[in-house]
Amino acid sequence: MPLTRRSLMDAAAARFGWRRAYGDTTDVDALLTEQSETAYTAAADHAALATAKNTDVLAVQPCVLDARGRLLADVLYLEGILAGARNRDLPSEVIEHLEDVVDHGHELTVLLAAAVRSTAASHASSGS
Numbered sequence: 001m002p003l004t005r006r007s008l009m010d011a012a013a014a015r016f017g018w019r020r021a022y023g024d025t026t027d028v029d030a031l032l033t034e035q036s037e038t039a040y041t042a043a044a045d046h047a048a049l050a051t052a053k054n055t056d057v058l059a060v061q062p063c064v065l066d067a068r069g070r071l072l073a074d075v076l077y078l079e080g081i082l083a084g085a086r087n088r089d090l091p092s093e094v095i096e097h098l099e100d101v102v103d104h105g106h107e108l109t110v111l112l113a114a115a116v117r118s119t120a121a122s123h124a125s126s127g128s
Contacts, residue, residue: 057126061119068112075105 082098
């Protein structure tokens with residue numbers, strides 16, 4: 001939901017990095033939609049900037065390394081959330097979804113590491 005529709009409390013909490021939980025799926029869906037819209041709006045800018053900056057194989061490497069580092073930190077954070085969910089015997093559906101997220105997150109970090117390695121290998125094989 002846009003800032004104009006959020007409560008003052010939500011806006012203040014977000015400013016300080018605090019988040020609140022939503023018990024209504026309609027509110028959750030609205031927040032997920034807002035996240036997606038924000039990300040996809042920025043994606044065009046990211047693509048244009050990446051096209052301009054990534055002029056060779058080594059220029060790609062730092063960006064992928066940064067993304068992998070952020071993702072790995074988030075996945076490890078989610079592992080903690082999963083451990084807490086298990087320890088508190090939260091519903092199995094919640095635990096299963098968190099397990100899937102953590103597993104896929106780790107898979108993505110492996111794929112990103114492979115992409116980073118391929119940038120170095122490609123650079124080495126080109127003789128540059």
